[in-house]
Amino acid sequence: xxxxxxxxxxxxxxxxGVCGGLGVYLGIDPTIVRLFFVLLAFGKGIGFALYLIxxxxxxxxxxxxxxxxxxxxxxxxxxxxxxxxxxxxELQKGVRVSGDQAxxxxxxxxxxxxxxxxLDNLNIYWLSWLRWDVVWPVIxxxxxxxxxxxxxxxx
Numbered sequence: 663x664x665x666x667x668x669x670x671x672x673x674x675x676x677x678x679g680v681c682g683g684l685g686v687y688l689g690i691d692p693t694i695v696r697l698f699f700v701l702l703a704f705g706k707g708i709g710f711a712l713y714l715i716x717x718x719x720x721x722x723x724x725x726x727x728x729x730x731x732x733x734x735x736x737x738x739x740x741x742x743x744x745x746x747x748x749x750x751x752e753l754q755k756g757v758r759v760s761g762d763q764a765x766x767x768x769x770x771x772x773x774x775x776x777x778x779x780x781l782d783n784l785n786i787y788w789l790s791w792l793r794w795d796v797v798w799p800v801i802x803x804x805x806x807x808x809x810x811x812x813x814x815x816x817x
Contacts, residue, residue, distance in 0.1 A: 669723040670716075678717040678741065717742060 671682030674692050681699060685692030702709025718738035719731070778797055781789055 668720055670720050672723045677745065678713070678738075679722065680713055680716045680720065683720060683723065684716075714742070 666687060668687045669683050670679035671686060671692070672679060674682030674685070676682075676696070681695040682692045684695045688695070699709040699713050702712065718735050720738075721734045722737065722741075782793070
């Protein structure tokens with residue numbers, strides 16, 4: 663009898679194949695696993711950290727079974743570094759192609775996040791309501807409204 667082995671998927675992969683591999687291992691739809699990680703990422707960022715750890719530790723589908731943990735970690739770290747380079751190059755291309763609008767959006771978003779963290783670290787009493795778990799949903803709602811308004815205007 664063959665034992666089940668957790669591996670990262672090669673075919674059902676959006677970033678590192680972790681969710682695809684977990685879906686196969688657990689016998690559930692990988693989309694549910696992805697949604698689970700997204701929800702965990704919004705809750706104090708643990709989903710992101712857990713995904714990275716699994717990406718580093720869990721071997722890629724088709725990798726040799728006798729590989730040591732150190733080899734899996736090195737391979738996973740190299741994949742993450744390569745993927746980060748690819749994403750950086752894609753972001754540079756996207757900013758160059760879309761020009762001023764993307765630069766304004768990214769710059770504005772960075773300024774808003776910086777202001778939020780600055781105000782949060784100043785510990786001003788009357789700003790005690792300003793917490794990430796309050797601000798994050800407001801940002802999502804505002805972004806959704808912005809997209810809907812732009813869609814209705816035909817932009």
